[in-house]
Amino acid sequence: MSTAPWYEEPSPGTGSLEPRAWFAASDARRLSLDGTWRFRLSPRADSEDTSFAASGYDASGWAEVAVPGHWVLQGHGSPAYTNVRYPFPVDPPRVPTENPTGDHLRTFDVPDAMSADGEVLLRFDGVESCARLWLNGTELGTFMGSRLPHEFEVGALLRPRGNVLAVRVHQWSAGSYLEDQDQWWMPGIFREVTLLHRPPGSVGDFFVHSPYDHRTGRGTLRVESAVPGRVLVPELGLDLATGGSALIPVEPWTAETPRLYAAELVTPGERVALRIGFRTVVVEDGLLKVNGRRILFRGVNRHEFHPETGRTLDLATMREDLVLMKRHNINAVRTSHYPPHPAFLELCDELGLWVIDECDLETHGFEEVGWRGNPVDDPRWTPALLDRAARMVERDKNHPSVVLWSLGNECGTGQGLSAMADWIRDRDPGRPIHYEGDRSCRDTDVYSRMYASQEETALIGRHEDTDGPGERARLPFLLCEYGHAMGNGPGGLTEYQDLFETYERCQGGFVWEWIDHGLAHPELGHAYGGDFGEELHDGNFVCDGLLFPDRTPSPGLVEYKKVIEPVRFAGDGTAGTLHITNCHDFRGLSHLAFDWSYEVEGKAVASGPLAVPDLAPGRSVELRLDPPPVADASREAYWTVRAVLAHDTPWAPRGHEVAWSQFPAVPRPALTPATGTVPVRQGHRVTLGPAAFDCRTGLLTELGGIPVDGPRLDVWRAPTDNDAGASWAPEEQYARRWRELGLDRMQHRRYGVELTNSHLVVRSRVAPAASDLALRVTYTWSADGERVRLTMSVTPEGPWTLPLPRLGVRMGLPGAYGQAEWFGAGPGEAYPDTRRAARLGRWNMPVDAMRTPYVRPQENGARAEVRWAELRDGQRGLRIEGDPEFWFTARRWTSEELAAARHLPDLVPGDRVWLNLDHGMHGIGSASCGPGVLTEYRLRAEKAEFGFVFGPLAVTR
Incomplete structure (x- = not known):
């Protein structure tokens, strides 16, 4: 019988050195082996031919690939996306014989100074999924653990010129069973390859211990070092022998105040640059505390991703991610579901973010087979698990x-996880341990959940949850994933944040996730699962981020920034009172400047600075606003107050907005009636003021000379990803249920057109085929000399149980009417449960800019609380006023065309601008992988009355 190949063994590999601490810079030499490598792809992994690894092998006929990089993004094979299911038979530790295998070759020279004395290490920072190595024909070893570093001692094998490094990478290995992490499967050498010179007496492994005592304001510094040396901290006047300790007054490190002290670790052969932060993390009194204070995570989950290079990220992209997080009030990152590039954590130290560092471990696909054979409960795999943890x-x-250290993600439970937890606690007792998948919390120091509803989160906060009481009840609670940011959404973030700020035990959470994983594609724009012909795939479930693939913030990120802002405003704009609360965990408000403006119908008429004391965290103050500079009851007015950065920071300039709020001062006046004009009938045409109607259909056809389609009742929207819901919650699958009812194919039957001395009244019944449910609609039109008013009355017939997607009217204008202006909430889209970030103002933009480019097209672009909107073609225009305020959407395709599209290029602009003017809109929720729309945001089918006033405009500006 043949033995299994090495890559089918549940072991970490052979030949790697023991892991050690990473550092960014030292005075020892290093040589990057990144760049262009020769490459050959084979469809199978069972080749015994290793002749390519020998010196002198002619690889001139091979292709070339960039390292770091994924070969499937460079024209060799294709990426594949699955969320849970393994894309190969579940037969651990075996993998398919048809196993794409990439042979890589790199020829290089070694500087004389690097090989003069000491050792030379060959370091790989990331290879998916496993690698076998040769240098100058000599095999070095093998390794698994795709997102983890591996080093080999190679000094004795190096020569000054013409070194040949050969690497065989298999797409699948036993390690793949541990890396089922809801992302693209993309093999390759995707992080750096480096030669490191280790002179005699150079730095080995070292451990910086720097706890902070908040009661005394002092920190303790002790550095354990495998090679004795000294630690120099010039700013603190320290010259400390390794192994010794010093107790000194310091400023602590926090995510809000990321104070780092520049230092050096000096051994006889090397000087290593350090940046030391003093802080202490404990679980105490049922709370997670840093430096003695409870912290609140305003976090995100972050996969490493770039639409063109996959998991290969440069330093500028990592910094861009963190700058965007800081600018959007995010203070924490869970490194889902593997350790990130080490430079990313260096940037987190510098810029200030809390990090849950997660092990390169997920076995979610075993859930599909009832967790049979799960590696984390099989002792054969324990050495590999411990290797990954270490x-x-x-x-x-x-x-x-x-x-916090995280043991991994969605691995079920088992003895392997317990072994990892025990090892980590022994090695680093100064950090608590996180893991979500075990409700007993036997191996963790925090109670963590995914997608618990707002109702359940409240129960947990009150210690009233009954699912598994015991040790768990004494632990702080985190939502390691919530607010699934797939497509339009997520909704309901405000309600979660209210709970986090109400119950001490609920210490925040991490929105899933940071960025859409849409791969750049020449025809599709951005590709998702199934676009590469995968046998199994999970569609656009890989596009569930707060950023679009090009790193443009989505409306969801703008909403999240508003929901988690660290300064809260409340007040009464009429009375001129303002209540300000500092929601930071550690810092006061001295880093912020405050201002106010008084705005009338969307235009600021006065503004000025606002004097706010330097409040301590958690404290509040009440201030008086100056009397309104304009007292005019005929025009709507309101206050806007803001908190902005008072000084430049490493992540945003002075004046960057951190928090804001608005308070009404003068309410909106009532609309003046549009009545008094008598309708005139001529054949099939009825004129009423500036409007013309077809009396056979009752539809408006012309307004002030502008051809018009409609308006008529509309209840359909292109389903969002959250409308589609998740497979395990059929009651939240509104898109399916709406289609089964027929809301996407409603039929309009006119059953009455009546003319009176002052009105045109049209009665209609709107209903789907094969159902006796219906909506009775009465359109009542009146006019004065310049405007026409529509009053709508809608009455449901039958036992409606489903909420409606929307309730309003749809109408079409000629395509030339492509410039929009409105007074209402903006500038971006908003829906009933995603409207916190929309501020009242006067906004102007092209219709083409009003859409939100979700990777999979869906309902988007609604503006909330609109008082009036105008559409212009440069010569003429149309003004629409709402009674009451309305939801305003304008785009160049219908909802039906939007629903049929799979990718953005499928949307071809037509010859009409289609308007939706909605009285009501169903909420968004996060049912694609979380709770659905909260009850208060569901649009019930019930009697409703609303109206609009339309009037032509002469455009002079």
Whole structure:
């Protein structure tokens, strides 16, 4: 019988050195082996031919690939996306014989100074999924653990010129069973390859211990080092022998105040640059505390992703991610579901973010087979699990930003996880441990859940949840995933944040996730699952981020920034009172400047600074606003107050807005009636003021010379990803249920057109085929000399149980009417449960800019609380006023065309601008992988009355 190949063994590999601490810079030499490598792809992994690894092998006929990089993004094979299911038979530790295998070759020279004395290490920072290595024909070893570093001692094999490094990478290995992490499967050498010179007496492994005592304001510094040396901290006047300790007054490190002290670790052969942050993390009194204070995570989950390079990210992209997070009030990152590039954590230290560092481990696909054979409960796999835990902890242990270790994600339970937890606690007792998948919390220091509803989160906050009481009840609670940001959404973030700020035990959460994983595609724009012909795939479930693939913030990120802002305003704009609360965990308000403006119908008429004291965290103050500078009851007015950065920071300039709020001062006046004009009938045409109607259909056809389609009742919207819901919650699958009812194919039957001395009244019944449910609609039109008014009355017939997608009217204008202006909430889209970030103002933009480019097209672009809107073609225009305020959507395709599109290029602009003017809109929720729309945001089918006033405009500006 043949033995299994090495890559089918449940072991970490052979030949790698013991893991050690990472550092960004030292005075020892290093040589990057990144760049262009020769490459050959084979469809199978069972080749015994290793002749390519020998010196002198002629690879001139091979292709070339960039390293770091994924070969499937460079024209060799294709990426594949699955969320849970393994894309191969579940037969651990075996993998398919048809196993794409990439042979890589790199020829390089070694500087004389690097090979003069000491050792030379060959370091790989990330290879998916496993690698076998040769240098100058000699095999070095093998390794698994795709997102973890591996080093090999190679000094004795190097020569000054013409070194040949050969790497065989298999797409699938036993390690793949541990890396089922809801992302694209993309093999390759995707992080850096480096030669590191280790002179005699150079720095080995080291561990910086720097706890902070908040009661005394002092920090303790002790550095364990495998090679004795000294630690120099010039700013603190410290010259400390390794192994010794010093107790000194320091400023602590927090995510809000990321104070780092520049230092050096000096051994006889090397000087390593350090940045030391003093802080202490404990679970105490049922709370997770840093430096003695409860912290609140305003976090995101972050996969490493770039639409063109996959998981290969450069330093500028990592910094861009963190700058965007800080600018959107995000203070925490869970590194789902593997340790990130080590430089990312260096940036978290510098810029200030709390980090849950997660092990390179997920076995979610075993859930599909009832968790049979799950590696985390099979002792054969325990060495591999411990190796992954050790490589994470040893690499990242010196980062003050890392406040929790996470054992992994969605692995079920088992003895392997317990072994990992025991090892981590022994090695680093100064950090608590996180893991979500075990409700007993036997191996964790926090109680963590995914997608618990707002109702359940409240029960947990009150210690009233009954599912598994015991030790768990004494632990702080985190939502390691919530607010599934797939497509339009997520909704309901405000209600979660209210709970986090109400119940001490609920210490925040991490929105899933940071960025849409849409791969750049020449025809599709951005590709998702199934676009590469995968046998199994999970569609656009990979596009569930707060950023679009090009790193443009989505409306969901703008909403999240508003929901989690660290300063709260409340007040009464009429009385001129303002209540301000500091919601920071550690810092006061001295880093912020405050201002106010008084705005009338969307235009600021006065503004000025606002004097706010330097409140301590959690404290509040009440201030008086100056009397309104304009007292005019005929025009709507309101106050806007803001908190902005008072000084430049490493992540945003002075004046960057951190928080804001608005308070009404003068309410909107009532609309003046549009009546008094008598309708005139001529054949099939009825004129009423500036409007013309077809009396056979009752539809408006012309307004002030502008051809018009409609308006008529509309209840359909192109389903969002959250409308589609998740497979495990059929009651939240509104898109399916709406289609089954027929809301996407409503039929309009006119059954009455009546002319009176002052009105045109049209009665209609709107209903789907094969159902006796219906909506009775009465359109009542009146006019004065310049305007026409529509009053709508809608009455449901039958036992409606489903909410409606929307309730309003749809109408079409000629395509030339492509410039929109409105007074209402903006500038971006908003829906009933995603409207916190929309501020009242006067906004102007092209219709083409009003859409939100979700990777999979769906309902988007609604503007909330609109008082009036105008559409212009440069010469003429149309004004629409709402009674009451309305939801305003304008785009160049219908909802039906939007619903039929799979990718943005499918949407071809037509010759009409289609308007939706909605009285009501169903909420968004996060049912694609979380709770559905909360009851208060569901649009019930019930009697409704609303109206609009339309009038032509002469455009002079």
